[in-house]
Amino acid sequence: MKKIVALIFLITSFAQAQFNLNGTLTNNLDTDWVILYKIEGPKQKFIKNTTIKKDTLLIDGNKQIIGSFNFQLPANAKVGSYRVSYRTSGASFVDFIFNKENISFAFHPDYPEQTVVFSESKENIVYRNYLSEVSKQQQKLDSLQITAIRNPQLDLKKNYKTTLNKINSIQQKYLENAKDMYVLPFIKASLRVNPSEIKTNANEYMSNMTSTFFDNLDFSNETLLSSSFLIDRITDYVFYINYSENTEKQQDLYKKSIETVFSKVKSPVFKKDAIAFLIEQFEASKNLELIDFLFKNYYDKLPKSLQSNSFKSEKLTLLAAEVGRIAPDFSWKENDKTLKLSTLKDAKNYVLIFWSTTCSHCLKEIPKLHKFLQDKEDIKAVAFSLERDALGWENMKITLPNWHHVLGLNKWENKVSRTYNISSTPTYFVLDSNKKIIAKPLTLEGLESFLSKL
Incomplete structure (x- = not known):
């Protein structure tokens, strides 16, 4: 009998050791998943993921989709800051504090920070209430400050002092209420250092903000x-x-x-x-x-x-291949000589072109560019052709005399191509005499326009 009682006690204790995290997403839900992360400074560590359960409610005659999810955290889950993420871009997450207690909250998925409301979790309720109270008074103080800068002749000193005192009173109240709570450092750190007197000069105001930030x-x-x-x-x-x-x-x-x-x-x-x-x-x-x-x-x-x-x-x-960088170097054989991009000295500017004989856009644009450059003696083209074999390139380069021609085998896997992060052809780079990249025009028209101004 004692063993059975002990077993029941053990099972009950284990069940109570689990902590529930319940979330509700209101209105126009467009996702089916949610991921739980543990925040560690600028990083986030994956904990687990789950699906979102959707229900359709009729509110004021309109259908509204409500999403809900649940995570269970074990007894040994680390206290700290956590995040639930439900999208890959835009408004996509809610942050909260976990300190060995059940947590329940609801929020609008398009405005999570502005709409999140905690119905369970003393830590998060206290912190959210604090932020709500102090931000209302801070907004009022900021409004008075902006008005004073725009209209220095107005006497707003008394209103400013009154509002500042309210902020300090709110701060003191929550510092006392959260004395033994995990959230206390956040409350201490959240208060802005406002000037003791209202400022009528914008530079003085900004100077105070930056120096006390x-x-x-x-x-x-x-x-x-x-x-x-x-x-x-x-x-x-x-x-x-x-x-x-x-x-x-x-x-x-x-x-x-x-x-x-x-x-x-x-x-x-x-x-x-x-x-x-x-x-x-x-x-x-x-x-x-x-x-x-x-x-x-x-x-x-x-x-x-x-x-x-x-x-x-x-x-x-x-x-490595962005504007302002020296173009990554490479070498090639030309007329039985080994040439290097970095040591070319036959022009004031260079157009480095990554193209291919299997690219229809290239076959249209490259001859046009060749014609455009014919009378520009100070500009030389380096045509780097990304190919699977040399056959098409050997025939095509004959039609483009007075250019430097480089064969890049293995196409997209070509080492030079990967160094330049080439993802499409043709791709254009304009270099100065030191081979510094000075432009990356996206189109032939843009390239010709830039070259015309050199």
């Missing part, structure tokens, strides 16, 4: 380091707070903001992850100057054990 952020706090919080703040500071419409000034602002960020970061592991994150952000805009800046000044100075040669090689190789 990191005052409440603790880059040594493990709870913040293992969430997306600090990375989100770094993103705001680098890409939104420090902004200029002038391209050159913006590049300088990027560098200065990055220097400020990494003067705050002490953890080598987090620094590595933050550097990699920023490199990937600048990769999206193909900002080679900032990518090189990050590698040279930060990534290469990390402890060797944290550096990854494959990561650096992958990023630099991916951008």
